[in-house]
Amino acid sequence: MIAVSSVTIGSTAAQIIVALLGFTICLVGIIAVLNRFHLANAIWKQ
C-alpha cells in the first residue's frame, strides 16, 4: 500500500523513495518478523 501510494506524489524522486520504502518494509516483514517467528519454533531446536 505504501508503494502504491507513490502514484499520488508529484515528484519522481519522492515517488522512487516511497516505492522503495514500501518494497523494503515488505522484505523486512518477511525476513525479520515472519521468519523470526518461524525460527522460534524451528525443528532443529527441538
Next chain:
Amino acid sequence: MRRNLSMLARINKLRRKAYIVFAAIWALGLIIPMAPSFGQSSPAASPAAGPSAAPVPITTADLKAVKGATAEDLVKGDPGGAITGNVNDIVVADPKAGLTLSDLVNMVGQNRIAINFVWTLVTGYLVMFMQAGFAAVETGLCRAKNANHTMMMNFMVYGFGLFAYFVMGFAIQQGGCAPVANLGGLTPLNSEFAITGIGGKAWGLFGQRGFFLAGSTYDVGICVMFLFQMVFMDTATTIVTGAAAERWKFAAFAVSTFFLGAITYPLYGNWAWGGGWLSQLGSNYGIGNGYCDFAGSGVVHAVGGLTALAVSLVIGPRIGKYTRDGKAQPMPGHDITLVLIGCFILAFGWFGFNPGSTLGASGAGNLRISVIAVNTMIAGALGSFASVLYMWIRFGKPDASMGGNGLLAGLVAITAPSGFVNPVGAAIIGFAAGMLVCLSVEFIERVMRVDDPVGAISVHGTCGLWGVISVGLFADGTYGGGYNGVASNVTGLFYGNPKQLVAQLIGCATLAGIVFTLSYLFNWLVDGIVGQRVSANTELEGLDLPEMGALGYPEFQLVTPGLGRSIEVAAD
C-alpha cells in the same frame, strides 16, 4: 620435508589466485570494450538513400496477368524450390471470379497471423519442455532416496496446474486482455472486473471470460494464447517443488499447486499482462509505460520464488539440515550430471520463454525476437560465469551446482528486461544475477536459516525481483512503443526516464506484499488443516516408498550419510 610441502602449498595457492585474477581481468576486458555504446540512445532508422519511386496501385486486372507454375512444370518435381508456392496457392473466395485483390489482401493478413500462431505455439512447446529441465535439476540436487517423489512432483505440476488453469486460472488472468493484435485480436476476451482506484481511475483486478475455454472463447487465437500462458504458469508452480523437496507431503503439494495455478499466479498475471492495474500505471498516472515485465521475471519467477519461500517457512527445514546451534550442514544432491543436463535443457527452453513473449514474429516490432534471443543467451552465460568466479574466489573451487544456478539466475533476471535492453545491458544484468544468487543462497541458508535444497528461492525469487528492477534501470528506449497502451518506448533510469523505475518498484512491492502474503496464508491454512510435512520417520527413510509406493532406484542400496540408516532392497 614439512617446509617443502608448506612451500608447495603456498605456490599452489598463489597459482590459483593468479588464475582467478586473470579470469577477473578477462571478464573486465569483456565488458569495457562494449562500454562506449552503453548509455547512448539508439539512432533513429535512417531513411533509404536515393529518390523513392511513386507507388503504383495494384488492381484485380493486374493479378489476372500473374502466371503461376503449370501442371506440366510441377509434375517434373521441384528440387530447387523455385516454383513451389506461387499465385496458384492463394485461396480464392469465389473460384468462378478467380483471384481478386481482396483475396490477396486477406491472404497476406492471414499469413501474418499464421506466422504469429506458429511462432507462439512452437515457443510454447519449448517452454513446456523446460519442465523436463526443472525435473532433472531438482531431482539431481536432492538425495537419491527422494528421487521418485521429487520427479513426480515436477511431473504432476503439469497435470494439477493445467487443470486449475483450465478451470479458472486462464479466465482470471487473460479474461480481459483483448485486443491482442498479434494473434488476431482475441476479441472474446473482453471482460475485466475493475474498481475505481486512486484519482478515480479504473483499476483492473481480474478477467471474467475464458472459464473452461467455453462459449465464445472456443476460438483458434485464444487457444494459442491459452497454450502459451499455461506453460508459463506451469513454470511458476514447478519452482515451489524444488524449495519444498524432500519433506513435502504429496497431497499437500497437490492442493498448494492447484491454488497457485488457479488464484495466485493468475491474479498477478492479470495485473501485469491481462490489462490489470499494474499495467495501467502508465496510462492512468503517467508512470513510464506502467509495470513492464516482458517475459515474466516477476509474473513467473518471483511469484514462484516467493511462493517457494512461503512454503519453505511453513514447512520448515529438513531433519539434519541444521545442528542444534543453528549451523547449516551440507546435504549434497545425488547426481550432478542430471543437474547440469537439466540446466542446459532450461537454457534451451528459455529461447521459447523470452523471444516467444512477443506473441508473434511478423508485424510491427516483432523482428525484435533476434535481440531478445541474443540478450537471453548473453545473460545466461554471464550468470554462470559470474557465479563460478564467485565460488572459485570464495571457496577455492568452481562449484558445479552453483554454476548451474548462476546460469538460471542470469536467465531469470533477463526474462523481464529481455525485450527492452541492449546486449551490454543484458551482460551486466546477467553478471550481477550470477553474483547475487551466490550471496542470496548464503543469506537464506545461513542468516534466515530457511532450507531450500535446490536454491529456488534465490534463483527465482531474488533474481526475479532483480530482473523486474533492472527494466527500470537498463531499458534503452529502442523498443516497447505501445506497450501497456503508452505510445513511447520503454526507457529506464540510465537512459533518462526515472519514472519507469517507480512502476517496477511498485511491482516488486506488490509481489512481496500481496503475492507472498496470499501464498503464505493459504499454505499456512493447508498446514493447519491437513499438514504440509511428512512424518519424521518417512523423511529419514526417504519419501519414495512411503509417499509414492516405489523407489526411484530400486536396484541400489541407498545410504544416508551421517544418519546411519539405509534402505536395502532385496532383489526378487
